[in-house]
Amino acid sequence: MERTYVCIDLKSFYASVECVDRGLDPLTANLVVADPDRTEKTICLAITPSMKALGLSSRCRVFEIPACVEYVMARPRMQRYMEVSADIYSVYLRYVSPEDIHPYSIDECFIDATPYLSLYQVNAKEFAIMLMEAVLAETGVRATAGIGPNLFLAKVALDITAKHADDCIGFLDRAEFERTIQTHRPITDIWNIGPGIAKRLAKYGVRDLRGVCEMSEAVLYREFGVNAEYLIDHAHGVEPCTIADIHAYEPSAHSLMNGQVLPCDYTYDEAKDVLKEMVDQLVLDLVDKGLVADSVSLYVGYAKERGADVGAQEEPDAYFDGGHGRRPASGRRGGPHTGGTRRQPDRTNLYSKLMPRFLDLFEETARKDVPIRRINVGFGGVMPEEFATMDLFTDAAAEAEERNLQKAVLAVKGKFGKNALLRGTSLKEKATARERNEQIGGHHA
Known part of the structure; x- marks a missing residue:
């Protein structure tokens, strides 16, 4: 039986929530969600449709907004957005079983509508309208939707077709997809095709999906x-x-990661202090989840060369905007970075073992002559704590005592x-843990 999927996206979600909370119309008010305490180079997390109508990108920088435009700047409130997202999810659950919903992000989800069309005696479009109107009535947030016989077509219908529909609902079946989307350009508008893939396809003269269909599969696999x-x-x-496949999926390997972009250029020693904070938090995450790891990984990103003006205005076509942030149209330039992954001699979650290994990796790979702007740390080969390595030289009592201490720290926090409980490193001037502990996703809670 052919299935029917609906992909629903909340329109300018963060900005809409801020407008509703202020009694403003999300469609007509000029509002941007950005931190006023940061510089004008900060990226807006969201802007209202009226701001987009001025030609601004959904993730523009504050300095790109024309001086003549009057607008409200709302400080990001991630906890509030999560609460509203949960409220909206609860609205969906009045109509649909959780087994038929896949939350794709805080503002987007897929729904398998197949069994509900006969239940509610509606067609797919009427079903989408029913959900969208329920969300609008209860939260004031508007939505757009895409409908298709599979997850991909529903998503593409949302991203491309719905934008041109008066009712903000797009529909694609295989025939309509072949007629309108296979020749659609730029190809980066298509879900999961970014600038990097587009650039590699362009080597073969391919700039749309029909061109992909006509390519040799052997060439594509190569x-x-x-x-x-x-x-x-x-x-x-x-x-x-x-959606059933997604819910049933079990990854073959697990990992834990933590990363942050530093607020300014950091020296080697200042970055090492931040690294210590990050490793400390990630080790506590391992203990809290009852896990151990068999490898550690580190990424250290450095400041751009001084000749480049990161705040300069670029040509309008120099960026790709897929709706969730801007990227260079020619693909991301990784920038200078160092680091690596090291296999551990044992599987453990002990701070006394893991911290020295990260510091050794940092000291072996990090540069001292270039300012540091980004640090990522991670654990690989994560598995339940009962798989921790034990040998004849293991001091089981000492390890148990250390884990109990880590659990006590978690209990206090x-x-x-x-x-409430911090290491002395976090009291240094360039430390970031105290501020990040009050944030969600790197933004104000």
Whole structure:
């Protein structure tokens, strides 16, 4: 039986929430969500449709907004957005079983509408309108929707077709996809095709999905490896994965990651202090989840060369905007970075073992002559704590005592807040842990 999927996206979600909370109309008010305490180079997390109508990108920088435009700047409130997102999810649950919903992001979800069309005696469009109107009535947030016989077509209908529909609902079946989307350009408008993939396809003169269909599969597999399978399927409008498949998926390997962009240029020693804070938090996450890891990884990104003006205005076509942030149209330039991954001699979650290994990796790979702007740390091969390595030389009592101490730290933080108990490193001027403990996703809670 052919299935029917609906992909619903909340329109300018963060900005809409801020407008509703202020009694403003999200469609007509000029509002941007950005931190006023940061410089004018800061990126807006969201802008209202009226601001987009001025030609601004959904993730523009504050300095790109014309001086003649009057607007409200709202400080990001991630906790508030999560609460509203949860409220909206609860609205969906009045109509749909959780087994038929896949939350794709804080403001977007997929719904398998197949069994509900007969239940509510509606067609797919009427079903989408029913959900969208319920969300609008209860939260004041408007939505757009895409409808299709598989997850991919529903998503593309949302991203491309819905934008041109008066009712903000797009529909694609295989025939309509072949007629309108296979020749659509730029190809980067298509879900999961970014500037990097587009650039590699352009080497073969391919600039749309029809061109992908006409390419030799052998060439595609040589260029993209196993990922060519997804590209080939999507070029033909095929997506065999279902929401049930997503819910049943179990990854073969697990990892824990933590990363941050530093607020300014950091010296080698200042960055090492931040690294210590990050490793400390990530080790506590391991203990809290009852996990151990068998490898550590580190990424250190450096400041751009001084000749480049990162605040300069670029040509309008120099960027790709996929709706979730801007990227260079020619693909991301990784920038100077160092680091690596090291396999551990044991599987552990002990701070006394893991911190020296990260510091050794940092000291071996990080540069001292270039300012540091980004640090990522991670654990690989994560598995349950019962798989921790033990040998004849293991002091089981000492390890148990250290884990109990780590659990005590977690208990204090859980009861009194993350900043209730800190290492001395976090009291240094360039430390970031205290501020980040009060944030969600790097933004004000």
